[in-house]
Amino acid sequence: MKTKIAVAKGDGIGPEIMAAVLRIFEAANVPLDYEYVEMGKSYFDAGHSTGMTAAAKETIERLGLLFKGPMETPKGKGVKSINVTARKVWNTYANQRDFRSLNGVDTVFSKAGIPINLTIVRENIEDTYGGIEHLLTNDVAVGRRIITRPGSAQVIRYAFEMARRKGYTKLACGHKANIMKLTDGLFLETFYEIAMEYPDIESSDIIVDDLCMKLVSRPEIFQAIVLTNLQGDIVSDLCAGLVGGLGFAPSANIGDNISIFEAVHGTAPDIAGRGIANPTALLLSGILMLRYLGFTTAAANIENSLLYTLEQGIHTGDFGDKAVASVNTETFADAVIANLGQVPAKGEVIAQPDMEVKANHDHPLKNKLTVTSTTTTEEMVGVDVFVESSKQPNELAEIAQSKQTDIFKLVMISNRGTQVWPTGSIFTELVNEYRIRFEKKDGTEITQKEILQIAAELSEDLKVCSVEFLMKFDGKIGYTLAQGQ
């Protein structure tokens, strides 16, 4: 029985490279059936605001798997990238990218004889990618960096499962929890919680800047790394650079209902229609997809042929030995097909028995909402009120103190996170936005209304920008202290 997936050919070089890849799949007897869907620039132009027809949406949501070529997002206000929207709306929470050195693709690292073979799994929904930003004053912009326990657990569990499937022995968590103690701290804590379920995979963590230093000097020490969204974005493009750039960078966007496989590069308009584009990144994405679906034998078979072909020096115009004539897209695909069954001299991929094919999921009837803990006690303990002001710290403290009540005491004022009251340094430079922290006095209880009331009192003398409740969860404080507090 064949598995059915949705295929979108894409724009620009998309149709050319997709045709080449599907021809290779056919020659390798990959057990897939395709339903082609209408998505991309021409559908934007025809008035579909999401860049796809209703039928395409229905097909993708029914089949649960989309293999796509690059798509052009029309420039102009209001039109969102079809790629980003798809990730968010279909909740593809994990972005997986596999990087390996390819014989025949010269890089700084291949010249130094350093082999690269690693996988980056990046959280795909949260972090600053939620795009929740506010100008508090005309001088001060704030973006909210959201990290959640369920969101972290989803992507981390995927990374462990992926590591197991691939036969990896270790997985590292990249993070910046030494600075972002609550957000990345939560990600790191979740990582080690889930690691306990995978005793066969060695787990470790590494600070993201140290990780980048090691990736450019000793990349061979890593097998798989899981990271939050922005750090993962940066690290995965760094790794793409290590193995030869965008022409060799596959990508999978994994969700529980729908997953999307595509190359990282775009539509390369300058060479579109000329039949000379490099199909390798899309083919590698296809190989990733085959493994994800459970067809590991076919994946190994095709990958070995691709590696062998590259090793022979066969190349499209964008890479390889300039002294050797380049071939076009179709000829490159022909070579991979002719070489099916061959194995490369270096880095042969061992064919593993096929895994169980992933079943498509049901269409959900309502939005899935995950709460990881219901037994927690929550207590309100104070409030941070952010205000616009050009006063000196002690002047501001006087105003804030005049608002103290039987329940609230002023405990701290900070500017850009550095405490400026009750103690501070004359050298701390200020912007026109302060945080004023009130905490409840010992033995009192406070209500939501009272918290909002003290903000309202402040608003009589100051311009309030935002209000943040201070909470304790199970008795543990749920906010950070200011630098210097």
Add this chain to the structure above:
Amino acid sequence: MKTKIAVAKGDGIGPEIMAAVLRIFEAANVPLDYEYVEMGKSYFDAGHSTGMTAAAKETIERLGLLFKGPMETPKGKGVKSINVTARKVWNTYANQRDFRSLNGVDTVFSKAGIPINLTIVRENIEDTYGGIEHLLTNDVAVGRRIITRPGSAQVIRYAFEMARRKGYTKLACGHKANIMKLTDGLFLETFYEIAMEYPDIESSDIIVDDLCMKLVSRPEIFQAIVLTNLQGDIVSDLCAGLVGGLGFAPSANIGDNISIFEAVHGTAPDIAGRGIANPTALLLSGILMLRYLGFTTAAANIENSLLYTLEQGIHTGDFGDKAVASVNTETFADAVIANLGQVPAKGEVIAQPDMEVKANHDHPLKNKLTVTSTTTTEEMVGVDVFVESSKQPNELAEIAQSKQTDIFKLVMISNRGTQVWPTGSIFTELVNEYRIRFEKKDGTEITQKEILQIAAELSEDLKVCSVEFLMKFDGKIGYTLAQGQ
């Protein structure tokens, strides 16, 4: 006339490498006088909570320049890193790190014949390093990423000045403004505003992930790059990896009143006291300091001798050709001294005439507060209320709609930044924290009290976590729309 600076020898290998560097300075007739200050682990242990004596603080604030060895921060709760605290409290807003390939220090890139010579300037105060984080629900952590116009202007102006001093012809701005439109958007906008004052320096910008891909494949195309704090942290450690790691990574923390020069590495406790540590990173930091002070001839003289010495294959135990015996710290310094006047075969530094020596600044009498614009019109246009809830979007919308008034209308509900009401997708997965957006109706005006009042109304049925005012500045909206809005 000699210039006086403060010197802290540091802990661990600090005193050894500092002695070596100051001996080289003396031999090169550097016109500096030193006042030694008491800072580091033993001062923490002696009960100084900031890790320095009052006299040390006074000296540093008076002289305005600190040259320091690495210091150990005692482990344990409540003790903040002396390095981080110094940066914040003394407002050293720019972190400069110079990276260059050193003959004799083998790296992947030197083996590939790719020379590296670039400078990273990183904003040192803002971004998520303000450490303003809150747990909104037990599942949802939020960190505030702050980017300000005055803070951005300070570091960007420093980067252009540095580029000019160094004779660079171009400066790039690294950013992620395609995703973080308001925060990094503000940084990028400020970059191009200030660029207009420096027509002699070619300015450009590059998305940070693309930057990292290029840095590991074609680092030679860059001269200087300015970035926000976290991205700058990641990129500068990546660059340290390109040139050989921490042993070769100098660093300057620049402020208007006080600047700090130090190596990036720590106290290396495993080799402390044995006289075998590598003084190169501290020496490179010292060279950076000499240039900053205006002593460019002495800087070039010492740097040429260092490059020549490394080229000769002279090395401490942590790098270089294992077949050649390593030397200890003092012998390495002796070699640099003996080689003063020599120039390396590759990469000779051209001595430039000394610049004007930077004058020490006055002790400020109050905190400096910068507001870049006073003529702006501000208008309140609505509010985002963040609430904890495990309801489905339409249930939540019903509650929120019941709170609408003559002035406020419900316009949008989102979860992790993705719109879920009035339209949304059944596939969007939810966490127990929503954002509810109310905007004022056309033709009405709203007050702060009214904004807080609608939050109070919601608090009757829901747990409010935070309240964010929606503003227009000079008629332009100061907040982002939700993905899908």
